[in-house]
Amino acid sequence: MKSEYELSFAGAPSIKTKLPGPRSLELLKKQNQLETGTRTYTNHFQLAVKKASGSTIEDMDGNVFIDWFSGICVMNMGHGHPEVKKAMIDQLDSIVHINEVPTEARMNFLETLNSTLPGGLRNKSKVMFTVTGADACEAAISLARYVSKKKTIVAFGGAYHGVAGDIVGATGNHHYRDFAGLSSQNIYHLPYPYAYRFPGKVKEEDISKFVVDQLEYLITDPYAGPGAIGGVLVEPIQGEGGYIVPPDDFLPLLRELTEKHSVPLILDEVQTGVGRTGKIWASEHQKVTPDIMCISKSIGGGIPTSMIAYRSEYDQNLPAGFHLGTYRGNPLALAAGNAILNHLKNSGLLDRVRIKGEYIKSRFQEIADDNKFVGDVRGRGFMIAAELVKDKKTKEPAVELVSRAKSTMFSKGLLMHTCGHYSNVLRHMAPLTIEDELIEKGIEIFGESLKEASKKA
Ligand SMILES: Cc1ncc(COP(=O)(O)O)c(C=O)c1O
Numbered sequence: 001m002k003s004e005y006e007l008s009f010a011g012a013p014s015i016k017t018k019l020p021g022p023r024s025l026e027l028l029k030k031q032n033q034l035e036t037g038t039r040t041y042t043n044h045f046q047l048a049v050k051k052a053s054g055s056t057i058e059d060m061d062g063n064v065f066i067d068w069f070s071g072i073c074v075m076n077m078g079h080g081h082p083e084v085k086k087a088m089i090d091q092l093d094s095i096v097h098i099n100e101v102p103t104e105a106r107m108n109f110l111e112t113l114n115s116t117l118p119g120g121l122r123n124k125s126k127v128m129f130t131v132t133g134a135d136a137c138e139a140a141i142s143l144a145r146y147v148s149k150k151k152t153i154v155a156f157g158g159a160y161h162g163v164a165g166d167i168v169g170a171t172g173n174h175h176y177r178d179f180a181g182l183s184s185q186n187i188y189h190l191p192y193p194y195a196y197r198f199p200g201k202v203k204e205e206d207i208s209k210f211v212v213d214q215l216e217y218l219i220t221d222p223y224a225g226p227g228a229i230g231g232v233l234v235e236p237i238q239g240e241g242g243y244i245v246p247p248d249d250f251l252p253l254l255r256e257l258t259e260k261h262s263v264p265l266i267l268d269e270v271q272t273g274v275g276r277t278g279k280i281w282a283s284e285h286q287k288v289t290p291d292i293m294c295i296s297k298s299i300g301g302g303i304p305t306s307m308i309a310y311r312s313e314y315d316q317n318l319p320a321g322f323h324l325g326t327y328r329g330n331p332l333a334l335a336a337g338n339a340i341l342n343h344l345k346n347s348g349l350l351d352r353v354r355i356k357g358e359y360i361k362s363r364f365q366e367i368a369d370d371n372k373f374v375g376d377v378r379g380r381g382f383m384i385a386a387e388l389v390k391d392k393k394t395k396e397p398a399v400e401l402v403s404r405a406k407s408t409m410f411s412k413g414l415l416m417h418t419c420g421h422y423s424n425v426l427r428h429m430a431p432l433t434i435e436d437e438l439i440e441k442g443i444e445i446f447g448e449s450l451k452e453a454s455k456k457a
Pocket residue numbers: 072132133134135137160161162163235239240268269270271272296297
């Protein structure tokens with residue numbers, strides 16, 4: 001089952017210099033002088049980039065890396081996908097920025113997006129453009145509060161919805177709130193159904209019901225504590241939280257309960273969407289339709305854009321200017337988005353993602369069976385994770401081992417990133433178009449690097 005365009009640089013990976021190479025080092029030093037020291041990615045990946053193609057990235061010194069990173073699920077189609085590139089170039093010749101007024105790119109995109117939406121939203125939703133993932137989530141909780149006339153939003157431990165404005169209150173990691181000097185006022189967190197580390201002694205098959213029962217208690221008991229619940233915000237699979245796939249009954253139970261109590265259900269598909277899990281939207285796996293859906297990352301093919309899609313009846317009483325911004329619905333991004341969604345709808349790419357995703361997960365499991373530090377392997381489609389622990393019984397997070405394994409992979413030419421409640425999860429998020437050969441080479445490097453890093457643990 002070959003990838004469609006075979007765009008990656010031949011011979012990848014190829015590491016020719018000590019890393020970082022001399023030219024990369026020069027640019028990294030200059031960046032340190034000119035840019036904020038709060039950057040994080042350059043602590044992980046010490047390279048300066050010259051160009052990228054398919055699932056490969058070439059640095060300034062001619063070293064070529066396999067990209068299992070995709071700019072954090074932004075480049076799902078790979079770098080320089082011909083159909084996406086052509087749509088952007090054609091759009092460049094037409095118009096690059098205009099505020100809100102219709103363009104062909106905008107209308108084509110809206111029609112195509114609507115035709116892909118899950119179940120009850122399909123061809124019936126309203127769309128509000130935003131710019132970033134956090135911005136979309138911010139708009140989503142504002143909308144839920146407005147239509148429900150209630151303030152408290154229930155989110156989940158381990159959630160990541162961004163760090164801008166009020167939405168930082170819904171992000172599970174309190175550091176981000178502390179940095180912003182904000183409390184999580186009007187946001188209440190329940191535990192996510194993270195079977196590997198669920199608190200207490202709830203059986204795996206009962207976890208979803210347990211969580212949803214807690215939610216019903218919050219919604220119905222006036223003395224429960226958090227205040228009247230105006231919306232539930234959830235990732236169908238947790239991304240930054242550790243590629244945590246909840247049990248299959250979680251989203252359907254959540255949908256049933258929120259519907260029963262007329263509480264808007266917001267699905268944050270910023271990371272799971274646009275084909276990442278082997279369907280265009282992750283909620284399609286369980287046939288769940290949210291009331292509001294947050295979309296970003298890969299939808300713009302690398303140009304920042306985001307949006308919410310929501311039930312059209314929510315639009316009836318919304319005042320003009322409800323959620324504003326200068327850069328909403330960028331024509332380049334929407335031209336790319338239209339090409340991407342059409343490709344996902346009409347090619348066999350998603351079948352490949354589902355099949356190859358299961359294959360990669362099975363290879364990760366083989367590596368885990370042979371390594372006493374891999375506590376859990378999980379994932380769906382091309383969102384696949386290996387959680388590393390010091391001991392499979394105590395499950396103490398093996399943070400240094402993860403960091404050593406990541407550096408070893410980097411030195412061998414594989415870009416693989418981490419996530420997780422304790423930053424102890426290695427995650428595969430390669431472009432969906434990655435060639436078979438680079439899947440194999442990546443798995444080989446992943447296995448070898450883990451073995452080498454484990455020797456020092
Ligand atoms: C699920 C989810 N929601 C929201 C965000 C925030 O998106 P952005 O970084 O564009 O603000 C992210 C970013 O990783 C995410 O993974």
